[in-house]
Amino acid sequence: MPSMPSLPMRTGQKAPRPKPPIPAVRAIVDCAVYVDGRRLPGKYTHESALAEVRERGEGFVWLGLLAPDEDQMARVASTYGLHELMVEDAVHAHQRPKLERYDEVVFLVLRTVCYVPHDSVVTANEIVETGEIMVLAGDDFVVTVRHGDHTGLAAVRTALEDNPERLALGPTSVLHAIADHVVDSYLDVTESIEEDVDSMEEAVFNPQSTVAIEKIYLLKREIVELRKSVIPLSNPLLRLTRGPGNPIPKEVRRYFRDVQDHHTIVAERIAEFDEVLSSLVDAALAKVAVQQNTDMRKISAWVAIAAVPTMVAGIYGMNFDHMPELHWEYAYYVVVGVIVLVIVGLFVTFRRNNWL
Structure with a gap:
């Protein structure tokens, strides 16, 4: 492999002085x-x-x-x-x-x-x-x-x-x-x-x-x-x-x-x-791992509680004509009461089992 040619020094440029050895x-x-x-x-x-x-x-x-x-x-x-x-x-x-x-x-x-x-x-x-x-x-x-x-x-x-x-x-x-x-x-x-x-x-x-x-x-x-x-x-x-x-x-x-x-x-x-x-x-x-398991149980418990009103709302949100309770005077109050009752029951159950 040929050696690289050295660059020519500019006019007036001084060669670097070698550093003196440290005693x-x-x-x-x-x-x-x-x-x-x-x-x-x-x-x-x-x-x-x-x-x-x-x-x-x-x-x-x-x-x-x-x-x-x-x-x-x-x-x-x-x-x-x-x-x-x-x-x-x-x-x-x-x-x-x-x-x-x-x-x-x-x-x-x-x-x-x-x-x-x-x-x-x-x-x-x-x-x-x-x-x-x-x-x-x-x-x-x-x-x-x-x-x-x-x-x-x-x-x-x-x-x-x-x-x-x-x-x-x-x-x-x-x-x-x-x-x-x-x-x-x-x-x-x-x-x-x-x-x-x-x-x-x-x-x-x-x-x-x-x-x-x-x-x-x-x-x-x-x-x-x-x-x-x-x-x-x-x-x-x-x-x-x-x-x-x-x-x-x-x-x-x-x-x-x-x-x-x-x-x-x-x-x-x-x-x-x-x-x-x-x-x-x-x-x-x-x-x-124990902390993650505890967090997952809490999340699962709240998801189960939230699923109750979601499910009921999904059923009655279909608006079928042949749903007798839709035309009942007290149907709304009964449905809300059932939802609240189920939610309270789930909350008490999860609390007794240390999920919440």
């Missing part, structure tokens, strides 16, 4: 060097921090990045020797929770969840917001890449810096602290969602309230999104606690078992929410 420092939230569990004073770039650690022959670097682009992540990767597949996953979010190992670097993807406050579950449009944290842990560095507004790790870093004994265990201690932080946030979110599920259950089974089934589907959709973010993490956590060739030290592995226990609790809660919402969908559909 990696723009994506850096924090960069620190830790030796014996304590943070060294001073400010470091991602290059100078790694050079400091390798010159000392001890300690490690913790580099925190927020939504880096491809150029920024490529600069960090060239300094820390990261595989190109890790760079691609770190830049493009929406990954499933997973654990991979590239040579001596452990790559853990965590999905974060955040509960969106709302006045009522019946009027809410969004309940769960998701984000992503990637952790790349090597022998002398750990790089965290965050996507999402609620994925901050400042509190995790502060808590670890207040516990030098844990931080002295190396980059895997940071890996555990982040995983523990994320799983604990799962617990908080499920506790809040449990209140929403209870509120929805109360609204569905309240005879005086009418809940649109779309709202139950919305809550169920949010539970499905939560399940997709949480459940796949079980296998990576299992691999971090056991298995041959596990790069996690024995001291840190014990802490990961506690994270795994918390994750199991969250998974069980999500499964319970899913079952409850499925039953609520069935109950709401049954409630709609």
